[in-house]
Amino acid sequence: MKCPESFAQIDTDLSLFxxxxxxxxxxxxxxxxxxxxxxxxxxxxxxxxxxxxxxEHVGFRIFMDAILLxxxxxxxxxxxxxxxxxxxxxxxxxxxxxxxxxxxxxCGSNNTRDIVMPxxxxxxxxxxxxGRVSLDMMSVQANTGPSWPQKNAxxxxxxxxxxxERLELVKLSRANPNLIDAAFTNFFFFKHDESLYGPLVKHxxxxxxxxxxxxxxxxxxxxxxxxxxLLAGDSVVLKQDSGYYEHFYSQIQPWEHYIPIRADLSDLxxxxxxxxxxxxxxxxxxxxxxxxxRTHLMGDSIFCYYYKLFQKYAALQVTEPKVREGMxxxxxxxxxxxxxxxxRNPPKTEASLALLKH
Numbered sequence: 001m002k003c004p005e006s007f008a009q010i011d012t013d014l015s016l017f018x019x020x021x022x023x024x025x026x027x028x029x030x031x032x033x034x035x036x037x038x039x040x041x042x043x044x045x046x047x048x049x050x051x052x053x054x055x056e057h058v059g060f061r062i063f064m065d066a067i068l069l070x071x072x073x074x075x076x077x078x079x080x081x082x083x084x085x086x087x088x089x090x091x092x093x094x095x096x097x098x099x100x101x102x103x104x105x106x107c108g109s110n111n112t113r114d115i116v117m118p119x120x121x122x123x124x125x126x127x128x129x130x131g132r133v134s135l136d137m138m139s140v141q142a143n144t145g146p147s148w149p150q151k152n153a154x155x156x157x158x159x160x161x162x163x164x165e166r167l168e169l170v171k172l173s174r175a176n177p178n179l180i181d182a183a184f185t186n187f188f189f190f191k192h193d194e195s196l197y198g199p200l201v202k203h204x205x206x207x208x209x210x211x212x213x214x215x216x217x218x219x220x221x222x223x224x225x226x227x228x229x230l231l232a233g234d235s236v237v238l239k240q241d242s243g244y245y246e247h248f249y250s251q252i253q254p255w256e257h258y259i260p261i262r263a264d265l266s267d268l269x270x271x272x273x274x275x276x277x278x279x280x281x282x283x284x285x286x287x288x289x290x291x292x293x294r295t296h297l298m299g300d301s302i303f304c305y306y307y308k309l310f311q312k313y314a315a316l317q318v319t320e321p322k323v324r325e326g327m328x329x330x331x332x333x334x335x336x337x338x339x340x341x342x343x344r345n346p347p348k349t350e351a352s353l354a355l356l357k358h
Contacts, residue, residue, distance in 0.1 A: 003304035013115040019318045022081040029083045038086040047072045049330040050323045060086040063120035065330050078314035081321035088221045090114035107222045110243040118247050118302050121225040126299040140232040145210030155272045156212035157182040158204050162220035170197045179272050232293040236286035257289040
């Protein structure tokens with residue numbers, strides 16, 4: 001099986017651009033965003049990766065470097081030049097009728113025009129599967145807790161205080177402990193309210209989430225990046241309506257892959273009670289969500305998404321991508337831990353990604 005011809009979100013994001021001029025964009029984007037935002041300016045040329053950073057907080061560059069290096073070791077990526085936003089919030093707020101700039105981000109919103117990639121969290125979990133990360137899509141599927149009939153029929157949530165609705169959730173939990181078990185593991189944004197919404201509870205292993213039938217997914221600073229992992233388990237997800245989205249949100253449907261709840265959580269108790277009263281339907285939604293995750297959010301799909309995104313974006317370029325002044329070569333990490341004297345074949349075309357499917 002090869003990569004799909006395209007992905008709906010890629011087509012939607014790139015439909016706003018009739019063409020992109022790397023020469024022009026390389027001058028305009030740093031002037032517009034480079035002072036107050038954290039950006040990476042990348043060029044892939046002859047399957048080598050070059051980068052220049054802008055802004056102070058560029059540590060998240062490691063995730064983008066890693067996926068580009070991994071991709072260029074597997075396939076021949078077209079020559080392409082682009083800017084990556086390293087921050088949480090999408091940047092391009094201009095209307096499509098105005099002059100918008102192509103900015104690649106890990107999250108999109110209904111009010112912005114960024115080009116969305118798989119999140120850094122999901123990307124790292126793919127690259128480090130069974131490695132140094134504590135959570136990845138494979139390990140979740142091996143740790144889904146008790147069977148459905150044995151799960152606790154309570155809605156579960158743990159996290160930090162990164163949004164007002166999360167405070168409301170904890171308040172709802174205290175008033176309805178028979179329906180919701182929600183608590184904070186860290187206070188950062190609303191420290192002055194800790195006495196109202198605390199005390200903090202100890203960290204719970206993500207795998208232990210699946211001891212509960214119902215998983216609540218609420219935005220943090222932007223979209224809650226835990227959604228792929230929640231879907232991969234065999235609990236049913238109650239997902240908050242949100243103006244933020246990840247690269248796959250357009251593919252999941254309410255009442256098919258998850259149970260929708262209003263942004264202000266005003267119907268959360270009602271939806272939990274519905275799930276309790278309609279156990280088989282809730283279980284079916286959980287199973288369909290899990291199947292979606294297994295089909296669309298595993299490593300092969302993530303690599304294919306990146307490859308197709310760069311391929312289609314490269315086709316929009318009207319001038320030649322260049323290694324610009326100030327760019328540095330992103331070196332492949334050494335293989336000292338796993339030395340290999342064998343001959344390494346050069347990267348192939350898209351077809352080699354098919355090997356990841358097996």
